Amino acid sequence: MSQVLGKPQPEDEDDDEEDELVGLADYGDGPDSSDADPDSGAEEGVLDFSDPFSTEVKPRILLMGLRRSGKSSIQKVVFHKMSPNETLFLESTNKICREDVSNSSFVNFQIWDFPGQIDFFDPTFDYEMIFRGTGALIFVIDSQDDYMEALARLHLTVTRAYKVNTDINFEVFIHKVDGLSDDHKIETQRDIHQRANDDLADAGLEKIHLSFYLTSIYDHSIFEAFSKVVQKLIPQLPTLENLLNIFISNSGIEKAFLFDVVSKIYIATDSTPVDMQTYELCCDMIDVVIDISCIYGLKEDGAGTPYDKESTAIIKLNNTTVLYLKETDNCFYCLLNVGDQQHAS
Ligand SMILES: Nc1nc2c(ncn2[C@@H]2O[C@H](COP(=O)(O)OP(=O)(O)OP(=O)(O)O)[C@@H](O)[C@H]2O)c(=O)[nH]1
Numbered sequence: 175m176s177q178v179l180g181k182p183q184p185e186d187e188d189d190d191e192e193d194e195l196v197g198l199a200d201y202g203d204g205p206d207s208s209d210a211d212p213d214s215g216a217e218e219g220v221l222d223f224s225d226p227f228s229t230e231v232k233p234r235i236l237l238m239g240l241r242r243s244g245k246s247s248i249q250k251v252v253f254h255k256m257s258p259n260e261t262l263f264l265e266s267t268n269k270i271c272r273e274d275v276s277n278s279s280f281v282n283f284q285i286w287d288f289p290g291q292i293d294f295f296d297p298t299f300d301y302e303m304i305f306r307g308t309g310a311l312i313f314v315i316d317s318q319d320d321y322m323e324a325l326a327r328l329h330l331t332v333t334r335a336y337k338v339n340t341d342i343n344f345e346v347f348i349h350k351v352d353g354l355s356d357d358h359k360i361e362t363q364r365d366i367h368q369r370a371n372d373d374l375a376d377a378g379l380e381k382i383h384l385s386f387y388l389t390s391i392y393d394h395s396i397f398e399a400f401s402k403v404v405q406k407l408i409p410q411l412p413t414l415e416n417l418l419n420i421f422i423s424n425s426g427i428e429k430a431f432l433f434d435v436v437s438k439i440y441i442a443t444d445s446t447p448v449d450m451q452t453y454e455l456c457c458d459m460i461d462v463v464i465d466i467s468c469i470y471g472l473k474e475d476g477a478g479t480p481y482d483k484e485s486t487a488i489i490k491l492n493n494t495t496v497l498y499l500k501e502t503d504n505c506f507y508c509l510l511n512v513g514d515q516q517h518a519s
Protein backbone atom coordinates (compact mmCIF):
# COMPACT_ATOMS: atom_id res chain seq x y z
CA MET A 175 0.00 0.00 0.00
CA SER A 176 1.54 3.28 -1.01
CA GLN A 177 0.42 5.28 1.99
CA VAL A 178 0.93 9.03 1.62
CA LEU A 179 0.95 10.85 4.93
CA GLY A 180 -1.77 8.51 6.18
CA LYS A 181 -3.25 8.43 9.64
CA PRO A 182 -1.89 5.46 11.59
CA GLN A 183 -3.66 2.29 10.59
CA PRO A 184 -3.91 -0.91 12.57
CA GLU A 185 -2.39 -4.05 11.16
CA ASP A 186 -4.71 -5.47 8.57
CA GLU A 187 -5.15 -8.96 9.82
CA ASP A 188 -7.18 -9.88 6.78
CA ASP A 189 -4.50 -9.04 4.24
CA ASP A 190 -4.02 -12.66 3.36
CA GLU A 191 -7.71 -12.90 2.50
CA GLU A 192 -7.50 -9.94 0.14
CA ASP A 193 -8.54 -11.92 -2.91
CA GLU A 194 -11.33 -13.77 -1.25
CA LEU A 195 -14.56 -13.03 -3.01
CA VAL A 196 -17.70 -12.92 -1.01
CA GLY A 197 -20.89 -14.41 -2.31
CA LEU A 198 -24.34 -13.88 -0.94
CA ALA A 199 -24.14 -17.22 0.80
CA ASP A 200 -21.46 -15.67 2.98
CA TYR A 201 -23.47 -12.64 3.99
CA GLY A 202 -25.24 -14.43 6.76
CA ASP A 203 -28.96 -14.64 7.18
CA GLY A 204 -29.57 -15.76 10.68
CA PRO A 205 -30.17 -13.57 13.69
CA ASP A 206 -26.66 -14.33 14.96
CA SER A 207 -25.02 -12.72 12.01
CA SER A 208 -26.04 -9.23 13.09
CA ASP A 209 -23.58 -9.33 15.97
CA ALA A 210 -20.83 -8.86 13.40
CA ASP A 211 -21.51 -5.20 14.03
CA PRO A 212 -21.31 -4.35 17.71
CA ASP A 213 -22.76 -0.89 17.13
CA SER A 214 -25.81 -2.01 15.30
CA GLY A 215 -28.95 -0.40 16.56
CA ALA A 216 -32.34 -2.02 16.60
CA GLU A 217 -32.98 -0.97 13.02
CA GLU A 218 -29.65 -2.03 11.68
CA GLY A 219 -29.33 -5.51 10.39
CA VAL A 220 -27.75 -7.88 8.05
CA LEU A 221 -29.52 -8.28 4.79
CA ASP A 222 -32.23 -10.86 4.70
CA PHE A 223 -34.04 -11.04 1.42
CA SER A 224 -37.18 -12.34 3.02
CA ASP A 225 -37.25 -9.27 5.23
CA PRO A 226 -40.34 -7.15 4.43
CA PHE A 227 -38.17 -4.00 4.86
CA SER A 228 -36.22 -4.84 1.76
CA THR A 229 -39.28 -4.41 -0.44
CA GLU A 230 -40.34 -1.16 1.20
CA VAL A 231 -40.25 1.79 -1.17
CA LYS A 232 -37.41 3.77 0.34
CA PRO A 233 -34.57 5.07 -1.74
CA ARG A 234 -31.57 2.84 -1.22
CA ILE A 235 -28.03 4.17 -0.97
CA LEU A 236 -25.30 1.60 -1.56
CA LEU A 237 -21.78 2.00 -0.22
CA MET A 238 -19.41 0.04 -2.43
CA GLY A 239 -15.67 -0.01 -3.08
CA LEU A 240 -12.59 -2.08 -2.39
CA ARG A 241 -11.76 -3.36 1.05
CA ARG A 242 -10.54 -0.80 3.58
CA SER A 243 -11.49 2.07 1.31
CA GLY A 244 -13.47 3.58 4.19
CA LYS A 245 -17.12 2.62 3.54
CA SER A 246 -18.09 1.57 7.06
CA SER A 247 -16.17 4.50 8.54
CA ILE A 248 -18.22 6.91 6.44
CA GLN A 249 -21.46 5.35 7.58
CA LYS A 250 -20.43 5.34 11.24
CA VAL A 251 -19.13 8.91 11.25
CA VAL A 252 -22.08 10.43 9.40
CA PHE A 253 -24.95 8.46 10.91
CA HIS A 254 -23.65 7.25 14.27
CA LYS A 255 -21.53 10.21 15.40
CA MET A 256 -18.53 7.93 15.71
CA SER A 257 -15.35 9.96 16.09
CA PRO A 258 -12.98 9.54 13.11
CA ASN A 259 -10.22 8.06 15.27
CA GLU A 260 -12.50 5.29 16.49
CA THR A 261 -12.88 4.02 12.94
CA LEU A 262 -9.33 2.71 13.17
CA PHE A 263 -10.79 -0.15 15.19
CA LEU A 264 -13.63 -1.06 12.83
CA GLU A 265 -13.56 -4.61 11.66
CA SER A 266 -13.69 -5.47 8.01
CA THR A 267 -17.29 -5.96 6.86
CA ASN A 268 -18.01 -9.49 5.70
CA LYS A 269 -21.76 -9.23 5.12
CA ILE A 270 -24.04 -6.64 3.61
CA CYS A 271 -25.20 -4.46 6.50
CA ARG A 272 -28.39 -2.55 5.99
CA GLU A 273 -29.56 0.39 8.03
CA ASP A 274 -32.77 2.40 7.92
CA VAL A 275 -32.25 6.14 8.22
CA SER A 276 -35.61 7.75 8.96
CA ASN A 277 -34.79 10.97 10.75
CA SER A 278 -37.49 13.19 9.32
CA SER A 279 -40.01 13.34 6.53
CA PHE A 280 -37.23 14.31 4.10
CA VAL A 281 -34.43 12.09 5.34
CA ASN A 282 -35.85 8.67 4.81
CA PHE A 283 -33.75 6.03 3.10
CA GLN A 284 -31.75 2.84 3.57
CA ILE A 285 -27.99 2.55 3.52
CA TRP A 286 -26.41 -0.71 2.55
CA ASP A 287 -22.78 -1.13 3.51
CA PHE A 288 -21.12 -3.79 1.35
CA PRO A 289 -18.11 -5.93 2.05
CA GLY A 290 -15.09 -4.90 -0.01
CA GLN A 291 -15.04 -7.72 -2.49
CA ILE A 292 -18.34 -8.41 -4.14
CA ASP A 293 -18.31 -11.12 -6.75
CA PHE A 294 -20.83 -10.23 -9.42
CA PHE A 295 -20.35 -13.64 -10.97
CA ASP A 296 -21.38 -15.49 -7.86
CA PRO A 297 -24.82 -16.92 -8.73
CA THR A 298 -26.01 -16.43 -5.15
CA PHE A 299 -25.40 -12.68 -5.35
CA ASP A 300 -28.65 -11.24 -6.64
CA TYR A 301 -27.30 -7.93 -7.86
CA GLU A 302 -30.30 -7.35 -10.11
CA MET A 303 -32.59 -7.26 -7.12
CA ILE A 304 -30.17 -4.97 -5.25
CA PHE A 305 -29.66 -2.47 -8.05
CA ARG A 306 -33.32 -2.37 -9.01
CA GLY A 307 -34.29 -0.55 -5.82
CA THR A 308 -31.22 1.66 -5.65
CA GLY A 309 -31.36 5.46 -5.71
CA ALA A 310 -27.65 6.19 -5.32
CA LEU A 311 -24.53 4.08 -5.58
CA ILE A 312 -21.59 5.58 -3.70
CA PHE A 313 -18.32 4.09 -4.84
CA VAL A 314 -15.50 4.82 -2.38
CA ILE A 315 -11.92 5.01 -3.67
CA ASP A 316 -8.98 5.22 -1.26
CA SER A 317 -6.98 8.13 -2.68
CA GLN A 318 -3.97 7.25 -0.51
CA ASP A 319 -3.65 3.86 -2.14
CA ASP A 320 -2.94 2.79 -5.71
CA TYR A 321 -6.36 3.27 -7.27
CA MET A 322 -6.04 1.30 -10.53
CA GLU A 323 -7.80 -1.77 -9.14
CA ALA A 324 -10.48 0.46 -7.64
CA LEU A 325 -11.08 2.06 -11.05
CA ALA A 326 -11.50 -1.34 -12.68
CA ARG A 327 -13.95 -2.31 -9.97
CA LEU A 328 -15.79 0.99 -10.32
CA HIS A 329 -16.22 0.37 -14.03
CA LEU A 330 -17.52 -3.16 -13.49
CA THR A 331 -19.90 -2.05 -10.76
CA VAL A 332 -21.29 0.94 -12.63
CA THR A 333 -21.83 -0.93 -15.88
CA ARG A 334 -23.56 -3.81 -14.08
CA ALA A 335 -25.76 -1.45 -12.12
CA TYR A 336 -26.63 0.68 -15.15
CA LYS A 337 -27.78 -2.38 -17.08
CA VAL A 338 -30.29 -3.13 -14.36
CA ASN A 339 -31.35 0.40 -13.48
CA THR A 340 -30.56 3.50 -15.55
CA ASP A 341 -31.93 5.85 -12.87
CA ILE A 342 -29.19 5.23 -10.30
CA ASN A 343 -27.10 8.28 -9.35
CA PHE A 344 -23.45 7.23 -9.48
CA GLU A 345 -21.41 9.06 -6.86
CA VAL A 346 -17.65 8.54 -6.58
CA PHE A 347 -16.04 9.48 -3.27
CA ILE A 348 -12.32 10.08 -3.71
CA HIS A 349 -11.76 9.35 -0.07
CA LYS A 350 -9.07 9.85 2.63
CA VAL A 351 -7.90 13.08 0.99
CA ASP A 352 -6.76 14.31 4.42
CA GLY A 353 -3.45 12.63 3.55
CA LEU A 354 -2.96 14.60 0.32
CA SER A 355 -1.64 18.09 -0.32
CA ASP A 356 -3.98 20.53 -2.07
CA ASP A 357 -2.19 20.13 -5.40
CA HIS A 358 -2.16 16.38 -5.07
CA LYS A 359 -5.93 16.39 -4.35
CA ILE A 360 -6.73 18.29 -7.54
CA GLU A 361 -4.37 16.12 -9.59
CA THR A 362 -5.84 12.89 -8.15
CA GLN A 363 -9.38 14.05 -8.82
CA ARG A 364 -8.51 15.03 -12.40
CA ASP A 365 -6.78 11.70 -13.02
CA ILE A 366 -9.56 9.56 -11.55
CA HIS A 367 -12.21 11.58 -13.36
CA GLN A 368 -10.38 11.20 -16.67
CA ARG A 369 -9.66 7.49 -16.37
CA ALA A 370 -13.15 6.56 -15.15
CA ASN A 371 -14.82 8.49 -17.98
CA ASP A 372 -12.37 7.13 -20.56
CA ASP A 373 -13.23 3.59 -19.46
CA LEU A 374 -16.92 4.33 -19.91
CA ALA A 375 -16.33 5.95 -23.30
CA ASP A 376 -14.31 2.90 -24.44
CA ALA A 377 -17.29 0.73 -23.53
CA GLY A 378 -19.64 3.06 -25.45
CA LEU A 379 -21.30 4.16 -22.22
CA GLU A 380 -20.53 7.91 -22.20
CA LYS A 381 -24.15 8.54 -21.22
CA ILE A 382 -23.45 7.30 -17.70
CA HIS A 383 -22.82 10.31 -15.52
CA LEU A 384 -20.43 9.98 -12.59
CA SER A 385 -20.23 12.70 -9.91
CA PHE A 386 -16.95 13.08 -8.02
CA TYR A 387 -16.32 14.36 -4.49
CA LEU A 388 -13.13 14.75 -2.48
CA THR A 389 -13.89 13.40 0.97
CA SER A 390 -12.40 12.69 4.37
CA ILE A 391 -13.94 11.66 7.67
CA TYR A 392 -11.46 13.98 9.41
CA ASP A 393 -13.28 17.14 8.29
CA HIS A 394 -16.72 18.25 7.12
CA SER A 395 -16.18 17.19 3.52
CA ILE A 396 -17.84 13.82 4.09
CA PHE A 397 -20.98 15.52 5.47
CA GLU A 398 -21.06 17.92 2.54
CA ALA A 399 -20.68 15.13 0.00
CA PHE A 400 -23.33 13.00 1.70
CA SER A 401 -25.64 16.03 1.79
CA LYS A 402 -25.40 16.32 -1.97
CA VAL A 403 -26.03 12.61 -2.48
CA VAL A 404 -29.11 12.68 -0.24
CA GLN A 405 -30.45 15.90 -1.77
CA LYS A 406 -30.66 14.24 -5.18
CA LEU A 407 -33.04 11.70 -3.65
CA ILE A 408 -35.41 14.27 -2.18
CA PRO A 409 -38.22 14.98 -4.64
CA GLN A 410 -39.23 18.16 -2.77
CA LEU A 411 -35.76 19.71 -3.19
CA PRO A 412 -36.67 22.36 -5.81
CA THR A 413 -39.59 23.51 -3.68
CA LEU A 414 -37.47 23.69 -0.55
CA GLU A 415 -34.75 25.65 -2.37
CA ASN A 416 -37.34 28.00 -3.74
CA LEU A 417 -38.81 28.64 -0.30
CA LEU A 418 -35.34 29.30 1.13
CA ASN A 419 -34.59 31.69 -1.75
CA ILE A 420 -37.78 33.62 -1.09
CA PHE A 421 -36.98 33.62 2.59
CA ILE A 422 -33.49 35.06 2.29
CA SER A 423 -34.50 37.66 -0.26
CA ASN A 424 -37.16 38.97 2.12
CA SER A 425 -35.28 38.81 5.39
CA GLY A 426 -31.78 40.21 4.96
CA ILE A 427 -30.38 36.81 5.91
CA GLU A 428 -27.17 35.94 4.09
CA LYS A 429 -27.46 32.15 3.90
CA ALA A 430 -30.06 29.59 5.00
CA PHE A 431 -29.66 25.84 5.43
CA LEU A 432 -32.19 23.18 6.29
CA PHE A 433 -30.34 20.55 8.31
CA ASP A 434 -31.15 17.05 9.42
CA VAL A 435 -30.60 17.23 13.18
CA VAL A 436 -29.31 13.71 13.64
CA SER A 437 -26.72 13.46 10.88
CA LYS A 438 -25.93 17.15 10.26
CA ILE A 439 -26.31 16.65 6.55
CA TYR A 440 -28.10 19.57 4.93
CA ILE A 441 -31.23 18.77 3.06
CA ALA A 442 -31.51 22.05 1.22
CA THR A 443 -30.04 25.51 1.03
CA ASP A 444 -30.79 28.64 -0.95
CA SER A 445 -29.16 28.97 -4.36
CA THR A 446 -26.23 31.18 -3.29
CA PRO A 447 -22.99 29.17 -3.35
CA VAL A 448 -22.16 27.06 -0.29
CA ASP A 449 -18.95 28.08 1.33
CA MET A 450 -17.36 25.33 3.39
CA GLN A 451 -16.59 27.62 6.33
CA THR A 452 -20.21 28.70 6.61
CA TYR A 453 -21.35 25.10 6.52
CA GLU A 454 -18.82 24.16 9.22
CA LEU A 455 -19.96 27.06 11.36
CA CYS A 456 -23.56 25.86 11.17
CA CYS A 457 -22.51 22.25 11.96
CA ASP A 458 -20.60 23.49 15.00
CA MET A 459 -23.59 25.48 16.12
CA ILE A 460 -25.81 22.41 15.92
CA ASP A 461 -23.31 20.49 18.07
CA VAL A 462 -23.24 23.27 20.67
CA VAL A 463 -27.03 23.58 20.78
CA ILE A 464 -27.57 19.83 21.06
CA ASP A 465 -24.92 19.49 23.78
CA ILE A 466 -26.33 22.35 25.82
CA SER A 467 -29.90 21.12 25.28
CA CYS A 468 -28.97 17.66 26.49
CA ILE A 469 -27.48 19.11 29.67
CA TYR A 470 -30.09 21.78 30.45
CA GLY A 471 -33.04 20.90 28.20
CA LEU A 472 -34.50 18.01 30.19
CA LYS A 473 -36.97 18.39 33.03
CA GLU A 474 -35.65 17.69 36.53
CA ASP A 475 -37.04 14.16 36.49
CA GLY A 476 -35.30 13.59 33.16
CA ALA A 477 -38.62 13.50 31.28
CA GLY A 478 -39.26 15.01 27.88
CA THR A 479 -36.87 15.50 24.97
CA PRO A 480 -33.92 17.86 25.22
CA TYR A 481 -34.94 19.72 22.08
CA ASP A 482 -38.26 20.02 20.31
CA LYS A 483 -40.21 22.33 18.05
CA GLU A 484 -39.79 25.16 20.55
CA SER A 485 -36.00 24.98 20.43
CA THR A 486 -34.28 28.09 19.16
CA ALA A 487 -30.77 29.47 19.52
CA ILE A 488 -29.02 32.65 18.52
CA ILE A 489 -25.25 32.94 18.56
CA LYS A 490 -23.58 36.29 17.89
CA LEU A 491 -19.97 36.06 16.84
CA ASN A 492 -17.56 38.94 17.30
CA ASN A 493 -17.16 39.40 13.55
CA THR A 494 -20.76 40.69 13.20
CA THR A 495 -22.02 37.27 12.13
CA VAL A 496 -25.24 36.14 13.75
CA LEU A 497 -26.32 32.52 13.64
CA TYR A 498 -29.96 31.74 14.17
CA LEU A 499 -31.18 28.21 14.60
CA LYS A 500 -34.72 26.92 14.83
CA GLU A 501 -36.00 23.40 15.09
CA THR A 502 -38.89 22.14 13.01
CA ASP A 503 -40.02 18.56 12.40
CA ASN A 504 -36.63 17.06 13.32
CA CYS A 505 -34.88 19.49 10.99
CA PHE A 506 -32.97 22.61 11.91
CA TYR A 507 -33.15 25.84 10.06
CA CYS A 508 -29.73 27.35 10.41
CA LEU A 509 -29.53 30.91 9.22
CA LEU A 510 -26.51 33.07 8.88
CA ASN A 511 -26.60 36.79 8.91
CA VAL A 512 -23.42 38.64 8.14
CA GLY A 513 -22.93 42.36 8.27
CA ASP A 514 -25.66 43.66 10.49
CA GLN A 515 -26.87 42.55 13.85
CA GLN A 516 -30.49 41.84 13.05
CA HIS A 517 -31.73 38.31 13.12
CA ALA A 518 -34.81 36.64 11.77
CA SER A 519 -37.72 36.46 14.12
N1 LIG B 1 -6.84 8.84 6.72
C1 LIG B 1 -8.09 8.41 6.61
N2 LIG B 1 -8.40 7.15 6.97
C2 LIG B 1 -9.69 6.75 6.85
C3 LIG B 1 -10.70 7.60 6.34
N3 LIG B 1 -11.88 6.90 6.31
C4 LIG B 1 -11.59 5.66 6.78
N4 LIG B 1 -10.28 5.56 7.09
C5 LIG B 1 -9.59 4.39 7.65
O1 LIG B 1 -9.61 3.34 6.69
C6 LIG B 1 -9.61 2.09 7.34
C7 LIG B 1 -10.66 1.16 6.73
O2 LIG B 1 -11.92 1.66 7.01
P1 LIG B 1 -13.27 0.81 6.89
O3 LIG B 1 -14.38 1.78 7.09
O4 LIG B 1 -13.24 -0.39 7.76
O5 LIG B 1 -13.19 0.36 5.37
P2 LIG B 1 -14.27 -0.50 4.58
O6 LIG B 1 -14.31 0.06 3.18
O7 LIG B 1 -15.56 -0.57 5.31
O8 LIG B 1 -13.56 -1.91 4.53
P3 LIG B 1 -14.25 -3.37 4.33
O9 LIG B 1 -15.37 -3.50 5.30
O10 LIG B 1 -13.13 -4.33 4.57
O11 LIG B 1 -14.72 -3.43 2.90
C8 LIG B 1 -9.84 2.37 8.83
O12 LIG B 1 -8.62 2.23 9.48
C9 LIG B 1 -10.29 3.83 8.86
O13 LIG B 1 -9.87 4.51 10.05
C10 LIG B 1 -10.35 8.95 5.98
O14 LIG B 1 -11.15 9.77 5.55
N5 LIG B 1 -9.03 9.28 6.14
Ligand SMILES: [Mg+2]
Nearest residue numbers: 245246266267
Ligand atom coordinates in the same frame (compact mmCIF):
# COMPACT_ATOMS: atom_id res chain seq x y z
MG1 LIG C 1 -16.64 -2.13 6.03
